[in-house]
Amino acid sequence: MGTTRRFVASEKRRPGHTHALLVTTGSVASIKAPLIVRELLKYENVEVEIVSTKAALTFFEKSDIEELGRHVWTDDDEWDIPRLRALQPDYKIGDPILHIELRRWADIVLVAPCSANTLAKISQGLCDNVVTSLMRALSPSTPTYIFPAMNTLMYEHPLTAEHLRVVKDVIKYNVVGPIGKALACGDIGIGAMSEWKDIVQIVVDRFQLQLSPGLEGGQE
Template structure:
């Protein structure tokens, strides 16, 4: 993929949505989130996908919608030289809002500890504190109930200042029933719609 430069990809008047996708089964909802967001006027999306997340959604098909899907291998060009754009920095400069949907237990732990061992966590560590960032946890109920999870969520909310939404209770992909499922994808989209007062294109009514 061509090198990404924020200034060359920001469009005045548009909402620039950065979707970070991590290794949860709920990543199967990513195409629905993207499709619905793109049905609104003036929305641009960039996706950052961790390697485990690619098990659950097809990055190639997502790219066919015109939406970039960035992965770890895109971060550093073998021919990089000082002064070249750095992907995780350019993406955070580009973003008006960041959605971590879904946020796995693993990525939640990494965020809380400040780990930067992939494109997604490097981007989040470099993110300006003024960029609104929403975390949508998704994991097995016992993983969510683990005492470390509540501590990680506390750090993410109280120290880093991210908005945590969910999880919700339902039948999970593993067969368990309980709290841990990602917030409904339509509700995730609605957060962006409300924040930027998005509108869908007017429907033309044909004459007789």
């Protein structure tokens, strides 16, 4: 809901457009969020929304997204505590709830990056922030992609394998990556998020998107 912003899927969805929802969580790979958004917006008839955990915002500035004409939705937008406490007369059953409106809006969901913490929460069905509430509320028919990103030993932890099994085999999400490379912590091994251009390409291929006239592919 939020004190200054209101998101209603029926008002935001545009006929003939692809609606891509980018979810960022507490991994350093969230630094790639502005690149993903900028690249997606180069394609015709594409709309992008971004929803982030508090930890994700350690790695990029909201202003980097706002410069692209988009808002970063967070817990602050989901729960307007003063308004709820005051029980203002204009609050009523049926008013828009952010995580529900976002899932109604989305044609595809990209959790990029998906930290070990958020992966564990999703696999167990926890709903303690706007991101995990959104994930729990998603329709099974919404194409959803999980891009794990974590330290190699976190990825190799036996619980991670179980969480990924649940996400893939029970919830039926698509899991892509992680990949091997030098990690932000200095370790070398598997655990890095898939390349951001490859993430964009998944959306492009699935919806057969075309670049807007005069535009070329993204930049590193």
